[in-house]
Amino acid sequence: MSHVMAIDQGTTSSRAILFNKDMRIVGMAQEEFPQHYPASGWVEHDPSDLWSTVAATCRAVIERTEIPADDIAAIGITNQRETTVVWEKATGKPLHNAIVWQDRRTADYCAEMREAGHEETITAKTGLLMDPYFSGTKLKWILDQNEGSRERAKRGELMFGTVDTYIIWRLTGGAVHATDATNACRTMLYDIEKGSWSTTICDLLDIPMEMLPEVRNSAGDFGMTRADLFGREIPILGVAGDQQAATVGQACFQPGMMKSTYGTGCFALMNTGDTPVRSQNRLLTTVAYQLDGKRTYALEGSIFIAGAVVQWLRDGLKIIREASETQPMAERADVGQQVILVPAFTGLGAPYWEPESRGAIFGLTRNSGPNELARAALQSVGFQTRDLLEAMRADSPSDMGGVLRVDGGMSASDWTMQFLSDIIGAPVDRPEVKETTALGAAWLAGMKAGIYPDQKGFAESWKLERRFEPDMTDDDRRHAYDAWKKAVAATISV
């Protein structure tokens, strides 16, 4: 058996990707599913859509490549994180739609908890902030809405899971209720130092611990798929949240190594080794991966709008038809104008955490047009990354003179990656394999199955496609970044 199937259950689509014995992609299938916005700031997914698109894409990639299930040694799962599902053990019926990570419905409750002084405990135990982003308050909301659900959960009739857990449960026909440490640590219910669910926080949020999944290693035994799904049972041997899987796929295994993934949002993670670094700058402390019971930690900066700003140029302003048009426009933009776009469309994430802020454009003149806006949009991604790296530099004892490894759809933009290197004043490395999230999940599973190399061998297999070197004077860099900081301060103060 020489193949590994990675399942990437993301925010807007599910994908199944087959890797061969050399960890090369041999086939891929992708399906989008509907997003539900029942109220302002609310975002939901129908759990049956998550499951049906996962099952369909797995079957499609097997059919398309004609690689029989007999030749698939293992499955690795990676997933949108924090998104919360509660379902009945007996029937599999969800109690509510999945509440998605972007959903802000518990903002008021989070504010109350902060005012009551609970954020310190939450941060000390979980490494997170008291924010609606994480699963804990979403789970509490579902329980609050459904009378009698806490009693049912205590009797073992209801189950909670992040998306990985729900998919594992469906793949195994209800035999396994488990997650891995990278997903557990995003729930706001998990003690990242002890490596177990926190009784204190579950008590605080009134969450019955009976409904929580078992937490396992990221490369571990998550059971067998039902035989009728793919023609034979396939072992699930790897699980990691998508940003941690990308960290693994980028082989950021040494303290100080970091990656930044540019999809809809941007998530930068820096490996901090086997002790969690506590941020003084409102970054998150998170588990990067857990192998053989040993946790490796990371500092994480989460930006909610990266590629989404390009989508806004396309769908909102309608000044482009394709994302790739932004590059020639940025090249044509008038260098004499300094238009700055702060894309706080859904508030600002790290390191500001300003949920109420909204976007703003500065420096417009009569001559400002689509080209200047396109350049400002691409630059906003570089500026936001610099904000994260400044915070990481202030927090971490590691040598930060290092390189930033990039991936995700927007990393295809050479212009954006060059500006990123210019504004952070450090090299930016783009790997040959752009599907680093799926690769990370595949490697965890394939390594556990014994067909892929160990950690050292995998790190050596990472290949550079292109390095971007800084090409901006220190003065220009300082000037440009100062202007950005002023623009952010003005945006927050409105």
Ligand SMILES: Nc1ncnc2c1ncn2[C@@H]1O[C@H](COP(=O)(O)OP(=O)(O)O)[C@@H](O)[C@H]1O
């Ligand atoms: N050539 C490009 N230039 C600028 N942005 C791009 C380019 N190609 C893709 N993008 C942006 O990247 C995002 C898609 O990346 P992807 O990794 O597929 O995201 P996700 O997994 O979050 O859906 C989109 O928001 C798109 O606007």
Ligand SMILES: O=P(O)(O)OC[C@H](O)CO
């Ligand atoms: O599904 P993605 O790629 O947008 O990633 C979502 C993140 O995991 C949210 O924390």
